[in-house]
Amino acid sequence: MTDYLADVKKYDAGADEATVTKIVKHLGIALRSRDASLVSCSDPSELERVREKWCAKKLGVTDQAAGDEVVAKVCEQMKGDRSKARVTFYYLVAKHLGKLGDL
Numbered sequence: 001m002t003d004y005l006a007d008v009k010k011y012d013a014g015a016d017e018a019t020v021t022k023i024v025k026h027l028g029i030a031l032r033s034r035d036a037s038l039v040s041c042s043d044p045s046e047l048e049r050v051r052e053k054w055c056a057k058k059l060g061v062t063d064q065a066a067g068d069e070v071v072a073k074v075c076e077q078m079k080g081d082r083s084k085a086r087v088t089f090y091y092l093v094a095k096h097l098g099k100l101g102d103l
Contacts, residue, residue: 004087011077011092022103023090026058031086039089041075054090059099070096 004024008015030036040046051067061067074092078084094100 004085007085007088008091011088012095015091016100019094019100019103020087020091023087023094026103027086027090037086039084039086041078041084047071047075050089050093054093055097059094059097059102061097061099066097 005015005017005020008020024031027037039050047068050071051064055061055067055070061070070093073096074089075084077092078089091100094103
């Protein structure tokens with residue numbers, strides 16, 4: 001858990017451990033696989049999945065353009081990270097959408 005929190009804090013020094021824990025619990029067993037625990041910004045189907053499963057279903061943002069925009073913004077923000085941790089990616093998407101409190 002501390003690894004997830006430390007990674008999130010690279011982008012948001014004030015990240016709340018409870019919020020990160022909620023994202024980790026939401027992702028569950030997907031985090032056990034290295035491939036599934038990362039987000040590939042170069043894979044359009046991966047980004048579509050993030051938009052549909054995280055933005056729309058979990059966060060309630062059903063506007064496809066808004067979802068695409070925030071996912072692209074997080075890809076840009078994390079472009080220095082070769083391995084983009086899914087927990088951090090999801091946290092930043094929720095933060096940009098103002099939905100951290102909804103988790």
